[in-house]
Amino acid sequence: MNLKTKFDLLADKLEKATLGSNYKAHKIIPRELLKLINKDALILDLGVGTGLSSRLFIDKKFSVVGMDFSKELLKVVSKYNYEQLIKQDLNKKLKVKKNNFDLVISFGVFDFFEDLNHIFNEVKRVLNINGYFAFTVIKSQKPSDSSQTYKHTKKEVRALVKKYNYKIVNELEFLEYEKKDYMAIYYGFILKKNCN
Numbered sequence: 624m625n626l627k628t629k630f631d632l633l634a635d636k637l638e639k640a641t642l643g644s645n646y647k648a649h650k651i652i653p654r655e656l657l658k659l660i661n662k663d664a665l666i667l668d669l670g671v672g673t674g675l676s677s678r679l680f681i682d683k684k685f686s687v688v689g690m691d692f693s694k695e696l697l698k699v700v701s702k703y704n705y706e707q708l709i710k711q712d713l714n715k716k717l718k719v720k721k722n723n724f725d726l727v728i729s730f731g732v733f734d735f736f737e738d739l740n741h742i743f744n745e746v747k748r749v750l751n752i753n754g755y756f757a758f759t760v761i762k763s764q765k766p767s768d769s770s771q772t773y774k775h776t777k778k779e780v781r782a783l784v785k786k787y788n789y790k791i792v793n794e795l796e797f798l799e800y801e802k803k804d805y806m807a808i809y810y811g812f813i814l815k816k817n818c819n
């Protein structure tokens with residue numbers, strides 16, 4: 624079964640399952656971001672899912688655009704007050720204008736990407752000068768040989784930061800998923816787009 628179909632089928636249960644597994648990226652990282660962004664910031668949530676990742680921003684009346692390739696998840700999240708919801712495969716060119724967003728977030732999504740070059744490049748294109756890019760990657764997981772998810776090292780992320788001319792603002796590390804048959808430790812990164 625491909626990943627999109629898997630998420631389509633999970634749509635109604637995803638939020639409960641996520642919250643039941645000690646998920647905290649949606650609290651830890653937005654708390655840090657709120658110290659950095661202005662009230663009128665336009666935010667893009669890549670892999671919006673059920674909207675947990677941008678809930679705090681929606682609650683605080685920020686303008687948020689959500690993107691996901693699962694049409695069932697986009698139906699679930701449509702009950703919240705998003706500026707726009709876009710059906711989009713993140714491995715393709717993003718269907719938004721360049722230099723458009725003040726903040727791009729993506730939590731629990733790069734777990735499914737083996738190579739982060741495309742997304743780093745696209746986020747750079749759509750971010751405003753001095754915009755922020757905040758995301759999580761898996762540092763380690765148990766069982767370690769999961770065939771559906773990919774780990775990323777700090778060294779790899781730092782090399783991408785340099786290649787695409789971002790600056791690291793904050794690096795976090797936290798236990799994310801803690802389920803009976805799976806656990807993961809995440810890195811959370813907050814980057815800033817360099818203007819030179």
Ligand SMILES: C[S@@+](CC[C@H](N)C(=O)[O-])C[C@H]1O[C@@H](n2cnc3c(N)ncnc32)[C@H](O)[C@@H]1O
Pocket residue numbers: 626630641649669670671672673674675676690691692693696711712713714729730731732735
């Ligand atoms: C674990 S959920 C995380 C959802 C949300 N970001 C959160 O923090 O609750 C992963 C999300 O990424 C989406 N996703 C995974 N791969 C994708 C891709 N290639 N293009 C678009 N969305 C993708 C899934 O549909 C799902 O909504």
